[in-house]
Amino acid sequence: MRLSLAEIISGGLFFSLASWFLTMAIRFPPPLNPVDVGPGAFPKLISIVILILSAFLIVQGFMGLKKGKHILFINRRNKLIGSILLLVFYIIIIPIIGYYLSTAICLPVMLVLAEERKWKSVLLITVGFLLFSKLGFGILLNVPLP
Amino acid sequence: MLGQLLMGFSNVFQLQNLLGLFLGTIMGYFVGAMPGLTPSIGIALLIPFTFGMDPVMAMIMLTSLYLAAEYGGGITAILINAPGTPAAAATAFDGYPMACRGESGKALAISIISSATGSFISTILLILTAIPMATFALSFGPAEYFALAVFGLSLVSSLSNGSLLKGFLGMLLGLLIATIGVDPVNGVPRFALIPDFLGGIPFLPALIGLFAVSEVFYMLENADQKPIRIKVIEGIGISVSLFKSLRFTLVRSSLLGYVIGVIPGAGATIASLISYNEAKRTSKDKASFGQGNPKGIAASEAANNSAVAGTFAPLLALGIPGSASAAILLGALTIQGLQPGPMLFAEHPEIPYSIFASLLVSVPIMLTLGLLGVRLWSKVTLIPKGILAVIVSGISVLGAYAYSNSMYTVWVTLVFGLVGYLMRKVEIPPAPVVLALVLGFMMEVNFRRALVVSHGELSFFLTKPITVILLIVSVITIVIPIIQQARSKAADKSKQQSDERVL
Numbered sequence: 001m002r003l004s005l006a007e008i009i010s011g012g013l014f015f016s017l018a019s020w021f022l023t024m025a026i027r028f029p030p031p032l033n034p035v036d037v038g039p040g041a042f043p044k045l046i047s048i049v050i051l052i053l054s055a056f057l058i059v060q061g062f063m064g065l066k067k068g069k070h071i072l073f074i075n076r077r078n079k080l081i082g083s084i085l086l087l088v089f090y091i092i093i094i095p096i097i098g099y100y101l102s103t104a105i106c107l108p109v110m111l112v113l114a115e116e117r118k119w120k121s122v123l124l125i126t127v128g129f130l131l132f133s134k135l136g137f138g139i140l141l142n143v144p145l146p
Numbered sequence: 147m148l149g150q151l152l153m154g155f156s157n158v159f160q161l162q163n164l165l166g167l168f169l170g171t172i173m174g175y176f177v178g179a180m181p182g183l184t185p186s187i188g189i190a191l192l193i194p195f196t197f198g199m200d201p202v203m204a205m206i207m208l209t210s211l212y213l214a215a216e217y218g219g220g221i222t223a224i225l226i227n228a229p230g231t232p233a234a235a236a237t238a239f240d241g242y243p244m245a246c247r248g249e250s251g252k253a254l255a256i257s258i259i260s261s262a263t264g265s266f267i268s269t270i271l272l273i274l275t276a277i278p279m280a281t282f283a284l285s286f287g288p289a290e291y292f293a294l295a296v297f298g299l300s301l302v303s304s305l306s307n308g309s310l311l312k313g314f315l316g317m318l319l320g321l322l323i324a325t326i327g328v329d330p331v332n333g334v335p336r337f338a339l340i341p342d343f344l345g346g347i348p349f350l351p352a353l354i355g356l357f358a359v360s361e362v363f364y365m366l367e368n369a370d371q372k373p374i375r376i377k378v379i380e381g382i383g384i385s386v387s388l389f390k391s392l393r394f395t396l397v398r399s400s401l402l403g404y405v406i407g408v409i410p411g412a413g414a415t416i417a418s419l420i421s422y423n424e425a426k427r428t429s430k431d432k433a434s435f436g437q438g439n440p441k442g443i444a445a446s447e448a449a450n451n452s453a454v455a456g457t458f459a460p461l462l463a464l465g466i467p468g469s470a471s472a473a474i475l476l477g478a479l480t481i482q483g484l485q486p487g488p489m490l491f492a493e494h495p496e497i498p499y500s501i502f503a504s505l506l507v508s509v510p511i512m513l514t515l516g517l518l519g520v521r522l523w524s525k526v527t528l529i530p531k532g533i534l535a536v537i538v539s540g541i542s543v544l545g546a547y548a549y550s551n552s553m554y555t556v557w558v559t560l561v562f563g564l565v566g567y568l569m570r571k572v573e574i575p576p577a578p579v580v581l582a583l584v585l586g587f588m589m590e591v592n593f594r595r596a597l598v599v600s601h602g603e604l605s606f607f608l609t610k611p612i613t614v615i616l617l618i619v620s621v622i623t624i625v626i627p628i629i630q631q632a633r634s635k636a637a638d639k640s641k642q643q644s645d646e647r648v649l
Contacts, residue, residue, distance in 0.1 A: 004573045018322070024336075024337055028336065035598055036332070039334045041320065042325055046321045050315065050322065055506075075397075091543065091553065091556055091560060113366075116530070116533055125536070137544055137548060
């Protein structure tokens with residue numbers, strides 16, 4: 001993907017986000033104290049400035065398309081997406097099956113996705129990390145892990 | 147005063163107190179280095195162990211932990227772009243690029259020496275000026291805090307790495323996110339789509355996401371690359387000539403850090419960001435900042451450690467805690483049956499002067515331990531990127547959970563990690579987002595408080611000298627880079643046109 005196209009998309013996302021915040025902020029109640037600006041003033045002001053600047057970003061992106069700016073490249077895209085989805089899955093299952101079991105399942109898979117092929121290394125790193133979690137956080141810092 | 151200070155030193159050099167100082171330093175390193183754990187958490191965890199201790203020993207342990215934790219945050223900031231403490235975020239700007247080119251040992255050495263220098267200078271200032279500085283801090287009202295926040299936000303221009311438009315967009319995004327939660331003046335929920343949002347977006351998990359988790363995704367992209375070779379660490383890791391070149395930065399940053407640390411609510415994070423900006427602004431090689439300039443690390447680390455001593459000025463002299471850590475230390479003093487304030491110096495002088503002495507004695511201990519660890523810690527960069535990415539993601543999840551024992555903060559970390567990664571891909575710097583998350587709340591709430599105090603008169607801001615000075619400097623700091631960039635573009639365009647004519 002060209003950087004310019006990415007700028008247009010990100011400008012659009014900023015525009016949409018700011019529009020949503022502005023719409024919500026308009027509905028906030030007036031201030032209790034008449035000299036106060038109220039809960040909606042700052043969000044409205046910031047949203048309006050973002051709307052203006054994101055329009056500039058979109059225009060900059062279109063101008064860049066004509067000039068042909070550099071290509072945006074994501075290396076190892078499929079494995080990266082797989083790792084991100086696995087991370088999401090990991091966070092979802094932590095409160096369901098517990099931290100240690102979910103780490104024991106997901107960490108080795110993440111290591112394999114990260115090109116680690118030696119099973120001894122995968123085992124050692126997983127066990128080592130679980131021990132670190134238990135000793136450092138569970139016992140020393142008394143953090144009650146799920 | 148000299149006699150009382152000598153008494154303080156004699157207390158510190160008692161065997162059990164020295165042991166307490168050493169243990170506090172070790173624990174401080176660990177707590178500070180772990181993303182998700184802050185110095186305040188470390189102090190809170192250690193307090194129960196100090197219940198049965200002598201008050202002097204208790205305060206020595208807690209003080210040394212606080213100091214070491216502020217340095218510890220720089221270790222992970224440099225090695226894996228995961229600041230262990232919010233105040234180490236600015237250290238990562240130049241520390242991590244140095245580590246990426248094999249100079250992790252040098253970066254760590256600069257970090258520890260700068261921290262030690264900052265601590266030493268600020269402790270001397272604390273001993274000499276604790277009471278007058280605390281009185282100065284009382285002159286800061288809502289208008290001054292608002293102006294300080296605006297001044298801090300004006301640093302966006304130096305953190306924008308070339309595109310001011312993208313830098314401002316990042317800052318504004320951070321300001322918008324900072325409004326999520328409960329309105330601080332009216333108590334009205336704002337943008338609270340889920341109940342967890344009522345507490346706002348927690349800063350430290352967001353920071354871990356923007357820095358560490360986004361870097362995890364970059365590391366996973368390059369998991370098939372071989373690790374970089376680390377350059378041989380000679381001596382203590384830093385040459386005498388390099389140290390000499392950093393001396394002005396160190397002194398300036400230490401002074402800035404101390405003054406900002408004295409102001410309640412300002413803290414080490416703001417001190418390190420402002421100090422970083424000043425180092426960049428006064429440098430002849432501004433473009434190298436953010437690419438691995440040693441002055442960037444020195445400025446940040448000297449300031450954040452210097453702010454620790456600054457925090458003690460209002461705490462001990464007036465009983466006013468200026469930060470979360472100071473508030474917990476206030477609790478520790480109260481538990482020991484002591485009341486901070488002017489009478490503490492009169493009725494229990496051994497406490498403040500032992501704290502002063504422990505701050506000074508901690509410096510060489512912290513420095514020795516830090517320099518001894520440089521060769522060991524720098525080997526982290528030899529770990530293959532893929533494995534390091536997985537370990538960092540695991541630590542980020544642990545640290546985010548430990549922040550509040552809740553999966554909500556883990557989700558915040560992941561979301562900010564994805565946002566940070568995508569922003570970096572589109573060349574929108576994440577640093578202005580961090581800046582806005584730190585300062586946005588302070589700016590809004592103090593502006594509105596100032597309006598209430600002044601009955602709606604905006605001219606109130608112009609009646610305060612400190613406010614006026616800070617606002618003028620802020621405008622200059624924002625406007626000048628815009629003008630410089632416009633001139634630079636115009637110059638490039640005319641050069642291009644003249645080249646075309648020649649051809």
